[in-house]
Amino acid sequence: xxxxxxxxxxxxxxxxxxxxxxxxxxxxxxxxxxxxxxxxxxxxxxxxxxxxxxxxxxxxxxxxxxxxxxxxxxxxxxxxxxxxxxxxxxxxxxxxxxxxxxxxxxxxxxxxxxxxxxxxxxxxxxxxxxxxxxxxxxxxxxxx
Numbered sequence: 001x002x003x004x005x006x007x008x009x010x011x012x013x014x015x016x017x018x019x020x021x022x023x024x025x026x027x028x029x030x031x032x033x034x035x036x037x038x039x040x041x042x043x044x045x046x047x048x049x050x051x052x053x054x055x056x057x058x059x060x061x062x063x064x065x066x067x068x069x070x071x072x073x074x075x076x077x078x079x080x081x082x083x084x085x086x087x088x089x090x091x092x093x094x095x096x097x098x099x100x101x102x103x104x105x106x107x108x109x110x111x112x113x114x115x116x117x118x119x120x121x122x123x124x125x126x127x128x129x130x131x132x133x134x135x136x137x138x139x140x141x142x143x144x
Contacts, residue, residue: 053068
């Protein structure tokens with residue numbers, strides 16, 4: 001029974017986080033790219049020497065869908081690809097200046113919205129929330 005309760009709570013939390021994240025992002029970025037494309041851009045921003053295969057593994061998508069999303073981001077001029085000089089079949093993905101601007105806008109919007117949401121929460125409660133997230137991450141999310 002406890003496993004079912006945990007599963008239900010986890011699914012509810014997951015759905016709530018997705019909905020709240022979309023609310024934090026706002027409309028400006030969602031109109032420019034899809035949530036999948038945003039995830040790809042964030043992955044490229046925080047990782048070095050990213051290949052389409054890396055994106056594929058991270059996103060857990062089929063390779064044709066991964067390629068399609070990458071190509072859309074290249075067409076929109078948020079990503080660029082650079083051929084590996086040692087192996088011309090391989091290429092790396094990098095954010096363009098427009099991609100950097102979009103990601104920076106994303107983090108600014110999220111930070112501003114998030115700050116508004118937590119402004120009335122005490123420091124003690126914030127520390128408790130941080131601890132709870134760390135426990136959830138360590139004991140459950142890393143194992144999934």
